[in-house]
Amino acid sequence: MSVKTKTISEKEGPHAALPRTAHVRSGRPVHVPAGTTRVVAALLRKELLVELRTLESVPGMSLFAVTTFVVFHFALNQSSVSGDEAAGILWVTLLFAAMLGVNRLFVADEDQGGFDAFLLAPVDRSAMLLAKALALLAYLLVLELVAVPAFGLLLLGPSLGQALPDLLVVLVLADVGIAVIGTLVAALAVRTRARDLLGPLLALPLLVPVVIGGARATSPLFGLNHADSPPARWLLTLGLYDLVFGLIAYAVFDFLLED
Amino acid sequence: MADRGVSTIVSGPIAADTESIEGEPALRLEGLARHYGEREALSDVSLSLSAGQTLVVFGPNGAGKTTLLRVLATLLRPHAGGVRVLGKSLPDEAWAVRGRIGLLGHEPLLYRELSARENLRFHARLHGVGEERVEELLGAVNMENRAKEPLRTLSRGMVQRVAIARAVLHDPELLLLDEPRANLDPAASELVEPLIGAASRRTRVISSHDPSGGLSEADLVLGLRDGRPALLREAADVDPGEIAELYR
């Protein structure tokens, strides 16, 4: 049996002090505890694999977004929107579609014992936060890949072309915030009784700053006559939000997993 | 030093390895208690189990068997009392023993959409174990031919076999088994014997409903009732009648 030789990650994690002397002394096959990066990679890979097989989240989210645009057309009785209105419709739709993904994020783990499997492993528990947030981020990006062109096609008056690079920046910044809060709230809600209800109820108020930042930043991009660049203060707000909640999520996540 | 090549699948660690340098027993519980709200799920459980020995836990449903196993697995924190597993005290040093414990619970802890191989590889990565080990175990539980199919297409017996493979994937010193032979036919039961049976020479804690079968495997017997130890004795001194009493 080959021995995996690997350097232990710098992160002073719990596995750093695993007693390996006993193992080595007896000649038992030594397996070096997996560093956090590899664990995150393994988790993310599993996550994406399951999603690819079941297609539970992404197609639903995307379809929901497109359908919502159609509903908005009839609800507003307008064929094209611009400026604040357009930004508002886009962000509300993205947010609600994201809730669908949030609701499903930990369901497979909770129902099939995935939490236990992870908790039994000698790994840093924040790895799950990171992996799940990255997965949710991936789902959101794919969602936007479908939703934004659909929006441009169905409802948006001014053309998307020029605004696209700036829009991308805003989307990514906001998505990080949604991913962090979404993962946190999903982990919180999945083990409660009203899990499908509590998720959105908790997430929506928490994400209001993201909606504010996102909508205010994209509104000039959808300007009727020409596209303006997003005001820097909103990009900063989004960035600050991502940073603060990223850190907080990292600090509290462990407490959600343990028993 | 014994050849540790292929034989590691069949026989587990040598008994002496499972003790820490001080020669402590593999398990030492003193007044372990865990409550669930107002109810005592476990109370006043004390015992000592030497390395390589097998503890079998009997008791009716709700007696606390699963809770005990989960506490030992570091999945649940003890609310009172002292718990030392493999020389480390829980919950503070739980991270130090996590990689050395294998749990086989009611749930297989596997993803239904993934195949046996994918599931085992995932666990292997979590534990820092190489992929060759996955192949070895797939062979040992006779699942090589069905290793590519999603678990939801397999029978319960097969899933149980993969779950057993998962439990011993990282070659744990301590095995915690919650009714391990459920869903296994006699052939499969024999198949997994070297991995989780007495021959594996790992320290084991087994939760069982089968008085005669369980007793034969045990070195130490613990009978639980409403979370309290109703019976704690060397297996040799226990007869099946006393175990049946617990279920009354």
Place this chain on the structure above:
Amino acid sequence: MYGRGLRTLSIATVAVMGIALGLVFFYAPLEAEEGFLQKIFYIHVPLAIVTLCGFVIGGLLAIQHLRTREQRWDMRSYVAIHMSLIFAVGTLITGSIWARGSWGHWWVWSEPTLVSFLIVFLLYATYQPLRFAIEDPERQARYASVFAIVAGAFVPLNFLAVRLSTEYLHPRVLGSASNLPAKMQLTFLVSLLGIALLYATLCKYELTAKHTRKLLKARSKILGFR
């Protein structure tokens, strides 16, 4: 243990609030533009401030709970948040009355404090449903603490975001208290103290009641009846 000092605190609260009321109605001058209605400012803003502090304190107590795992910190955190939620309703109502009086609408989006409060209220309104949706008491306390910490951090961020986004169409009378004339400042500070004392007293009452109930339960259990 909890009941000690309760009487003193209650008396102090009543006294200070009495003084505050007196100051509000007889001492503080009438504001030029708004007239009598402006006096609601003396209850609305202190309520807002105390509520916000209460939520943040709830978060801090929750941190302590997670660190020590002692149930009493969770109880304190719960009471702090619970009480703040009630005071938040008071803030929203008084704010709404004031908005109606000043601008003719029961709700205005142009007042960032009010708007932020609405969001914060909606968030914390999920605190109790969250708790009741978890059966295991230990996990319930732990998850509630996580929520309290995240929500506590959210409060200032939310205020920042809303304030940045609000168009100042109307002159903000709820401006900072520092550029108020001296008489108004004094009245305001005394009101603030009164509301803060009220908050503390009510919290203490609730904590004492809960604690006593727990003790009673424990004793009756020992004595054999449930």
